Amino acid sequence: MSMPDTSSHDSQVPDMTEPLAAADKLRKQSVQRGVAATVVPPIFFGVLLVGVWYLVSYGILEERQRFLLEPPHAVLTEGFLNGANLAEILGGLWSSTKVALIGLSVSIVLGMSLAVAMSQTKLIERAVFPYAVTLQAIPILAIVPLIQFWFGTGQFSRVIVCVIISLFPIIVNTLFGLQSAERGHHDLFTLHHASRWTRLTKLTFPAATPAIFAGLRISAGLSVIGAIVGDFFFGRGEVGIGQLLQKYANRLLGEQLLAAIVMSSALGVGVFLFFGWLQNRAIGKWYDGGGGAPT
Amino acid sequence: MSLWSTFSLPNGLTTVRAVTKFGRPSDEEDLRVAAALSFRDISMTFPDGTEALRDVSFSVDRGEFVTIVGPSGCGKSTLLKIASGLLANTGGTVEVDRERIGYVFQDATLLPWRTVQQNVELLCELHGFDPADRRRLATDAIELVGLRGFENHYPKSLSGGMKMRVSLARTLTLEPPVFLFDEPFGAVDEITRARLNEETLNLFEREQFAGLFITHSISEAVFLSTRVHVMSARPGRLVATYEIPFEYPRKPELRFDPEFARISGEVAASLEGAHT
Ligand SMILES: Nc1ncnc2c1ncn2[C@@H]1O[C@H](COP(=O)(O)OP(=O)(O)O)[C@@H](O)[C@H]1O
Ligand SMILES: [Mg+2]
Numbered sequence: 001m002s003m004p005d006t007s008s009h010d011s012q013v014p015d016m017t018e019p020l021a022a023a024d025k026l027r028k029q030s031v032q033r034g035v036a037a038t039v040v041p042p043i044f045f046g047v048l049l050v051g052v053w054y055l056v057s058y059g060i061l062e063e064r065q066r067f068l069l070e071p072p073h074a075v076l077t078e079g080f081l082n083g084a085n086l087a088e089i090l091g092g093l094w095s096s097t098k099v100a101l102i103g104l105s106v107s108i109v110l111g112m113s114l115a116v117a118m119s120q121t122k123l124i125e126r127a128v129f130p131y132a133v134t135l136q137a138i139p140i141l142a143i144v145p146l147i148q149f150w151f152g153t154g155q156f157s158r159v160i161v162c163v164i165i166s167l168f169p170i171i172v173n174t175l176f177g178l179q180s181a182e183r184g185h186h187d188l189f190t191l192h193h194a195s196r197w198t199r200l201t202k203l204t205f206p207a208a209t210p211a212i213f214a215g216l217r218i219s220a221g222l223s224v225i226g227a228i229v230g231d232f233f234f235g236r237g238e239v240g241i242g243q244l245l246q247k248y249a250n251r252l253l254g255e256q257l258l259a260a261i262v263m264s265s266a267l268g269v270g271v272f273l274f275f276g277w278l279q280n281r282a283i284g285k286w287y288d289g290g291g292g293a294p295t
Numbered sequence: 296m297s298l299w300s301t302f303s304l305p306n307g308l309t310t311v312r313a314v315t316k317f318g319r320p321s322d323e324e325d326l327r328v329a330a331a332l333s334f335r336d337i338s339m340t341f342p343d344g345t346e347a348l349r350d351v352s353f354s355v356d357r358g359e360f361v362t363i364v365g366p367s368g369c370g371k372s373t374l375l376k377i378a379s380g381l382l383a384n385t386g387g388t389v390e391v392d393r394e395r396i397g398y399v400f401q402d403a404t405l406l407p408w409r410t411v412q413q414n415v416e417l418l419c420e421l422h423g424f425d426p427a428d429r430r431r432l433a434t435d436a437i438e439l440v441g442l443r444g445f446e447n448h449y450p451k452s453l454s455g456g457m458k459m460r461v462s463l464a465r466t467l468t469l470e471p472p473v474f475l476f477d478e479p480f481g482a483v484d485e486i487t488r489a490r491l492n493e494e495t496l497n498l499f500e501r502e503q504f505a506g507l508f509i510t511h512s513i514s515e516a517v518f519l520s521t522r523v524h525v526m527s528a529r530p531g532r533l534v535a536t537y538e539i540p541f542e543y544p545r546k547p548e549l550r551f552d553p554e555f556a557r558i559s560g561e562v563a564a565s566l567e568g569a570h571t
Binding site: 193287 | 379380381396398400402404406407408409417418420421422449450451
């Protein structure tokens with residue numbers, strides 16, 4: 001086949017690319033401005049917070065009360081620069097990270113499989129969905145003693161806590177995503193006699209990826225919480241960050257306590273950012289929506 | 296039922312075909328075999344009681360480009376969905392080979408996670424063509440709609456007109472004998488629309504498919520078609536039929552021909568009547 005009307009197209013193609021290039025330049029400039037606008041305010045606010053912290057430590061608390069809020073530099077030297085303390089916190093953090101990662105992986109596999117099954121068969125959706133919602137509604141602290149009762153206080157029990165707490169967002173977001181493919185796209189696939197499997201792999205699953213990533217980011221944060229809550233509650237077995245928090249609080253070790261809190265927060269933020277990055281890598285090329293549904 | 300008069304085919308061949316309500320069964324038999332797409336007494340009533348179409352009969356042969364104009368909501372999209380099998384009609388019969396039907400929707404319906412090339416290859420993929428064939432067919436189709444150089448772009452970076460071109464290219468890969476268009480250029484600007492009309496015409500002149508086109512634009516209808524049907528407000532019925540006498544290949548200047556203006560005026564008047 002050759003082109004019917006070459007001249008008009010040839011003159012047209014550059015017309016279409018030039019505005020694109022110009023828009024790129026504009027976008028770059030506005031991105032630079034955007035970075036400054038997003039970085040400066042939080043830094044400013046952070047400095048302000050540290051200032052208030054010092055004010056409370058030295059201005060408001062008397063010396064004998066100071067263990068309640070040790071000043072930032074004390075947290076830094078005791079919690080982060082003291083080798084033995086740092087090793088202890090990092091060890092606990094690593095233990096909890098393992099639990100969180102295993103729990104999250106189980107949630108991803110289980111949650112996505114359930115959602116796919118639910119999307120394929122209305123009956124399964126009707127049967128399973130109420131329990132998924134119930135799972136979400138269970139106050140985690142109410143069920144932890146039962147888990148301990150049945151499975152003991154080992155890593156396995158902690159993983160279960162993690163799964164219970166992080167499964168729901170994966171199921172709901174995947175299911176929502178699988179149902180989000182447009183009507184017109186479905187018509188197109190129907191028109192060309194696509195099988196169920198083809199429709200799933202070439203249409204509904206790719207269409208679901210933005211929602212799946214939104215679910216992943218929520219669940220990743222929850223799995224960290226689950227790992228810490230389990231460890232904190234069981235209070236024995238392999239030492240995770242939860243047990244350390246409890247120990248530091250009981251022994252009035254304010255510096256280590258704050259350092260451990262900072263580290264576990266960093267872990268939560270870290271996994272959240274990691275999945276944001278992964279999302280951008282995986283679907284950023286074609287998806288121009290935001291970071292997905294708000295929590 | 297409409298009475299068809301004499302009209303010219305693009306290759307200069309002239310066909311006479313008359314159908315009347317009282318035509319002998321054998322005539323109708325012949326017609327059924329001949330036409331690539333035929334509707335006979337099509338009625339459509341949705342489950343909620345909405346009567347969308349009533350007794351619509353006409354056919355489109357290869358080398359014919361038939362356009363339907365009618366007020367919005369009169370059942371035009373419904374008719375195409377029935378033709379393609381997406382909807383089941385509640386009365387009458389449709390005859391068409393649905394194996395490789397071409398259907399261009401009002402929206403481009405591109406898959407956003409696929410590049411232009413991958414989008415154009417989609418239908419060949421669904422029909423199980425092997426990778427080499429599908430790459431070749433897609434490359435040809437992309438060339439044909441003037442999108443060479445954009446193969447690796449994602450839909451989000453394309454304009455409305457370009458998306459529509461991708462959608463056209465995607466349909467072209469199947470080399471469909473029957474080509475349905477549901478207001479494909481309704482969402483693009485006037486200049487792009489004129490150009491896309493010329494390209495559609497080129498495709499038709501080249502491929503000689505049976506074209507069934509739906510539009511709101513009278514000049515688009517007259518410019519493209521061998522025949523224009525005017526449809527009434529709901530329930531949709533054919534209220535008038537115009538044979539468009541201009542020979543193919545048609546030039547863009549045709550739009551400024553006095554005869555073109557006269558026919559457009561007639562169609563417009565008829566459409567005006569169809570609204571009430
Ligand atoms: N699935 C449906 N159920 C009930 N009514 C419908 C359905 N689809 C379309 N209709 C109605 O049928 C009529 C014709 O619709 P459509 O064919 O889309 O009109 P148009 O001529 O604008 O393309 C409209 O009044 C529409 O509301
Ligand atoms: Mg319509």
